[in-house]
Amino acid sequence: MKSAVHFRNLGTRLPAAIRLACTTMLGATALAAMPAMAGTASVEPEESSVATLAPPKPNWVYLQRGFVLPGTAIYDTADGKYLAQIETPILGDLAIDPAGKYYYVAETAWTRRLHGTRQDYISVYDATTLKLEGDIDIPGRILVGSREHNFILSDDGKTGYIYDFSPISSINVVDLVKRKFVRNVELPGCADLIPNPGVGLAALCSDGSLASINLTGGKTDITRTDPFFSATGDPIFDNVEFDQAKDEVVMVSYTGLVYTAKLGAKPTVSTPFSIQEAAGVRKGDTKPNDVNWYPGGAQPIALHTASGHLFVLMHTGEYWTHKRGASEIWDLDLASHKVVKRLPVEGEPNVINITQEAKPKLIVVGEGEGGSGAGLAGDAEVLDPATGEVKYTFKGAGSGLIQVFH
Amino acid sequence: MKSAVHFRNLGTRLPAAIRLACTTMLGATALAAMPAMAGTASVEPEESSVATLAPPKPNWVYLQRGFVLPGTAIYDTADGKYLAQIETPILGDLAIDPAGKYYYVAETAWTRRLHGTRQDYISVYDATTLKLEGDIDIPGRILVGSREHNFILSDDGKTGYIYDFSPISSINVVDLVKRKFVRNVELPGCADLIPNPGVGLAALCSDGSLASINLTGGKTDITRTDPFFSATGDPIFDNVEFDQAKDEVVMVSYTGLVYTAKLGAKPTVSTPFSIQEAAGVRKGDTKPNDVNWYPGGAQPIALHTASGHLFVLMHTGEYWTHKRGASEIWDLDLASHKVVKRLPVEGEPNVINITQEAKPKLIVVGEGEGGSGAGLAGDAEVLDPATGEVKYTFKGAGSGLIQVFH
Amino acid sequence: MTIFNADSFGESMLRRFAGGTSRRGMLARIGAALVAAPVFPVLPVSRAEAAKPDRSPEAKTVFARNAQTSDDTKCNYWRYCAIDGSLCTCSGGGIHSCPPGAEPSPVSWVGTCVNPDDGKAYLIAYRDCCGKAFVNKCNCDGSDRETQLYTQQLNNDIIWCFGVKNKEYHCSTAVLVGAA
């Protein structure tokens, strides 16, 4: 036991710097060599530590906090617990290593906050310590929020693809094993990078086609399907869904047309069908002044790949209200082309995702305080897709993208 | 008049790069050499421009947006208009050139947002264009919000003083004319820099004294008054008020004692009096479990120098509630030691300031959404100190410091 | 006939955009030209001489039917039919001017909005004002004819700060380019 007097006497024999640390604040590190307290105190002094995290799980969700508060919050949908924050900045994009070992964040910073030199890079975080392991410089990236397809990984997790728009459209390819930028590939007229296993990538194009981007050879080979949608008349929402097992993309347009495309060197696109008609409702139209059900939001669709069910945020309104939040979630069985359930939902959510568990959970987030555009974090809800029951509510949790671990 | 066909034909003769810019977005700058539109259109095309600002005025207020949204908003209290935003980051400190030519911002940034190299510097903004003119590197600064006395200017506006705590207490001196860091001066045991014209600076110290910091010679000479307050028992709020005409500091302690000190090479401190007794109320005490009126907030006092009236945010509660927002503003006449008015106030404001006009206006801000600690911007109110009437309310305007132009 | 016909603009432009091949070398030149330009003249455009689009109330969007022309600090001001973000008119700027210290991007996304006073459609360039922190005042999110990332110049989510010193987004203006 050290009495104060004892301690003070000891202090005079310590180097002045350590004495200063001891006497001005609890900078006790400088005293690491001293024996721990013993004796009369009824409590044991505690040591500071740092928590670690389990590797990512299919029941976890990753909620970006939007346009004002940086960071992506990880929640466990099994027990509603907040787990940790991944350091995504505003307009940063998160990609999760399929092996569960790393989180990758594509980000942009100026050396002096609002001025200095622009830097674009991928930050690499260890998935269990969330410690920054390093960063990989890239030539650039698009600055836009709430998109799943601007930073994607190859199915083996070894390659990262970052969409750039400068304002020339291109792809930056990064070797995540060597942690090195590899090359820039031009992608004229297309965006929304989709993995295309064995080939490279796929993307949606402004002429209404789907591009297959062959990166296997030395020279990039881009081929396109025939145009199948109108990029200006009835656009397909950027946040398309990819089913890796089937090598298939599921896409929904503003009017509610559902497209699927089989990827490969030469993708093939199915005949679309109307989600409204799949629910026994009149087909969506591009005419204004005609109220109907429409899909809408920033991330309006979520695919449960094992069951082939697509969950779509639906609202009533007119055409060109494609950003509006939902009053119902429609559960579409892709195999039968039937909306098998319509779940009413509160809070006008504009982003949705679903865990890839056998018994999945839906996660939705609506606008935060200040409404549309204010960019503040809104409340997230975890729903049972079978019943629509709200399992958990996370206050001020998100407003940007929702991601899950596949 | 250019028809589309004409334009397209022209396009083929332009360099490909310009053609690209023309045809993909309204990057019309590349077409600067082309004749302006004429002919059938009923409207004139507009050009983009950038607004400018008048030099600072005594009726302007500067509201820091708090701990989440960066930026200091300028409002005109004469008409309630929002004027512009000064780029103060979170934890940045703003100082206004007394000549009205510049805004100076003391700030800290890491080269890569949350990592990289730490940089501390003063950004210099032209007061009418708000353009960054440059920045001045300094060795460091304290990171803390809502303080008026961590970055101050000399009365002639030529020298800036930045408080540093690393955790050694010191002052960084900057020549604002040459835009150069000059030197670091150690300031053991003191903080809260106050101009001390003809001498250098004054500061409050942890032994309960006021220090006079003589910077006129080559060597810094720090002398202190006798201790006159208890830094741990009844602390004086950091945000003391300085009356340049009288060379006097006005200070209020947690219990409500009001001190004034005449500055100079050897400052002299007056006998304190109780603001509660000045209002005919029982004197404040340090005893807990004894409800009384107490001053409180982050910036709890505001001095109208011409009239010698001090406005203090007051709340009812117990001792050690010194951060709590106010239910009344007390108007204290410093000459007569009388509280001449008690204005009820809504929204529990915790910061206050007053314009230095002949007919001044009070400005108060309370906590924003999420309450204490959430750091979101709260609503500001402009009040007539004569009547308490709310002249203007600025939604989500502040939550950090309020500053005015002297 | 007009290049900015609301219905054909995006598609025709992007066909062209998509048709090109290597543009890497041109990028630097564009960038330099944009940065160097001191003012921001607009594209010469003409009114439609071809078949007029249907501007009857029945053909107007919900935004257009409820738009007004008197208060440019409100989200339903007619020019804001496809704006996304904070209005510069609320933060020290104007309908086509940036607040002090902000820098207008020389490129922008575009919208086609109907002026309720004359019932005509106009092309609006939504120029972001850049280099200052998000002002977060008068936030609006119009979405008439707003599309997705593969049709960039008609998408309003992108931070449209190109050719400026810093891409930090402050607020958005709605510059009248001409008749659509």
Next chain:
Amino acid sequence: MTIFNADSFGESMLRRFAGGTSRRGMLARIGAALVAAPVFPVLPVSRAEAAKPDRSPEAKTVFARNAQTSDDTKCNYWRYCAIDGSLCTCSGGGIHSCPPGAEPSPVSWVGTCVNPDDGKAYLIAYRDCCGKAFVNKCNCDGSDRETQLYTQQLNNDIIWCFGVKNKEYHCSTAVLVGAA
């Protein structure tokens, strides 16, 4: 007798702090020591043997009278009598551990809080967890015996991130140091 007596701590410490002269050369050494240390042992302290302070209900602060010992994710948990900021217990950390990826500052501000279970006062070190963006969850602002900048180690507004790689404030812990 104890160096951490709630009433004498700040003053006696700061007298000492204030009494020194040039410390510039020592700064680097302190910094290095703080960064290098892998764990964060605490100061050896003792219980007060001198005159016990008055801990009767009448002498307790409003915080102490209403404090609880069961839920460390609430602002009225007894150790939070002088905390300011987000609780790490709400954001993946614990009462004395930082959330994953954050770094505990080796120095801190301190408070003296009364445990309602035994009525005794304990010294609490509020270690900030640093290097990650403000978590903004479970924000609390206790102010018992909290002072101003000239008595830094008793001030809870300062970003207490020293000796760590990055000073960005994430959340705060309340580490039990010993009896006060």
